[in-house]
Amino acid sequence: MTTQTATAPETTGAAPIVPSYVRDAWWTPADDVAGTEVRDANTGEVLARVSTDGLDLPGAVEHARTVGQRELAQLTLHERALKLKELAQFLNGRRDELYAISYRTGATKIDSMVDIDGGIGVLFTFSSKGRRELPNSNVILDGPAETLSRDGSFLGTHVYTPIPGVAVQINAFNFPVWGMLEKLAPAFIAGVPTIVKPATPTGHLTEACVRLMVESGILPAGSLQLVSGSARELLDSLDYRDMVSFTGSAETADRLKSHANVVSGGVRFTSETDSLNAAILGPDAEPGSPEFEAFVKAVVTEMTVKAGQKCTAIRRTIVPKGREQAVVEAISARLAQRVVVGDPRAEGVTMGALASLDQLRDVRGAVESMLDAGGELAYGTLDAPVVRTADGTESTVDGGAFMSPLLLTWDDVEAEAVHTREAFGPVSSVLGYTDLDDAVRLAARGSGSLVATVCTNDPEAARRLTLGIAGHHGRVHILNRETAKSSTGHGSPVPHLVHGGPGRAGGGEELGGIRAVKHHMQRTAVQGSPNLLTAVTGVWHTGADRRLAGAEEFGGSAENTHPFRKSLAELRIGDGFVSGLRTVGPEDILEFAEKTGDTFYAHTDAQAAEANPFFPGQVAHGYLLVSWAAGLFVEPAPGPVLANYGLENLRFITPVAAGDAVRVTLTAKRITPRVTDEYGEVAWDAVLHNQDDEIVATYDVLTLVEKEDTTYKNWA
Incomplete structure (x- = not known):
């Protein structure tokens, strides 16, 4: 068991080093290493530095394959699932510590709840499903036996057993807690040790969560390691026994997939990447109808939760032709009424900053290229917005990564940019369609997406739209008056259902209940x-x-x-x-x-x-x-x-x-x-x-x- 207690990070000057946790011990680089600065997304204040200069990445991999595999194998599937429940209960009691750090990443209280409470909820769910749906052993049978001889003396069956290596989990900046826990949970139940590599801008929150997990003493030795900073050479140490689960940009995913150990070395690679998700308003959803109101609410929510920094956010709002202006006006009115941009620590703020100044530059650049390609601003501004600061005053903030919500319209709905360029922030575009077939075609132009919402109360429209877009999407969320209050929402992956999508979205699958556990296992006849x-x-x-x-x-x-x-x-x-x-x-x-x-x-x-x-x-x-x-x-x-x-x-x-x-x-x-x-x-x-x-x-x-x-x- 990991029994080492958490200690304060080492510091050089005013900026502490975010440590890594490898081989069951905390590690920091030499004092003279400069590292990469991490800043408060709201104020620009330097919070910490990250660096892996001198970190023994091959040693971390070997520790997982030996100590981690050995310790996890001593527990059954049920025993590992129960440990996830214990871990969830422990983290539940320490959420406030994580919330305090989360605010520095630009996340509001609701954003933090989605990330932190959502991640803890994944642990509870996988613990429950693992104990209900899996055997209390280390072997999972896959289907009934096949009789291979007339007298029944020779049979065949299929079994799942843990892969004998390590699960390397490379996560995006937008969900530093949920992104880690949703991947850790199924790997842990399967009996596969994890090496987590969070994104630099918010990795200090991941480190704080890992620190609590280590402090709990619940996890077996070698079952979890953390790399804070660059891990460019990590794939050099992997082979066919291991797997990589990546969340981030398609460009980075393509670079990782081209590594020799993935191409010819047998490393299992799954990814969740860019996604130009859509929401389709059905022809029956006239202004004033419950469906219209639910649709507008869903679009605004997806534009503003996590400041639109969600792989599942609605980037293309597809509505019946002639209804574009009504939709724009309704979305604009709700944004104006409900959105207060500012420091999440200030009373009344409903949308925080982007995760970093680099992210702000990227989103602005993407929007500018979309405007150059024919988009028009229907709501918001690219100028620095007036924001509510931590002391409650209203002003522009030097150093803060704040941005106004932006709604774009397009005269030419065929413009390439709206279907290929993702502005990973509080940005959505309104497009008009002529008929249901046209709506399906426009949604499919995203070239593979994680999720689409179909908002209609017409069963035939729901059937045609859902079946029309299903092959292009990993999830379809059907919204109407019956589910408006009970739905978990367009942008909320749930641990029971598959999260992933084809094509541009990466072609991978995460979550999906016990399916995710089996992703970390080998099926053998x-x-x-x-x-x-x-x-x-x-x-x-x-x-x-x-x-x-x-x-x-x-x-x-x-x-x-x-x-x-x-x-x-x-x-x-x-x-x-x-x-x-x-x-x-x-x-x-x-x-x-x-x-x-x-x-x-x-x-x-x-x-x-x-x-x-x-x-x-x-x-x-x-x-x-x-x-x-x-x-x-x-x-x-x-x-x-x-x-x-x-x-x-x-x-x-x-x-x-x-x-x-x-x-x-x-x-x-x-x-x-x-x-x-x-x-x-x-x-x-x-x-x-x-x-x-x-x-x-x-x-x-x-x-x-x-x-x-x-x-x-x-x-x-």
């Missing part, structure tokens, strides 16, 4: 006998050895204990029970039909049933057979089995006619102890046979079972 596949996967496979209690004529033994009498401490994969036969009489079928109300003719009318090509005559209800199966395998006295909580994969295969008999074989297939509870889940393979040994039905029975048999002892 494994072939072998049922016994050996059971040993490798920890899941019983059909044909593997069993220890059956029950009817001796079908393989049971009186020497074996009924598996329902075993706690998790005693139960083993392959323990099971086989029943004797129970005959199904016509009176049983009719009684079940009468009691349940299921009087489908195949159960109640022998003559009609015989005319059905699927049935040999009057047949038993499938649910009657499943109910009887429970009666055949149940052990009724109190014991370690606490409850049956469901069935999975139920299939009825062979009809059971009146006069036939059925028996059940139950086998412990998968055992999942819960880390935080005194019980766990057991999945039982259930097979119903008839008197001719034909398979009648197959399914999995799910039960909750005590780790130790306390229920029976207390009852006795």
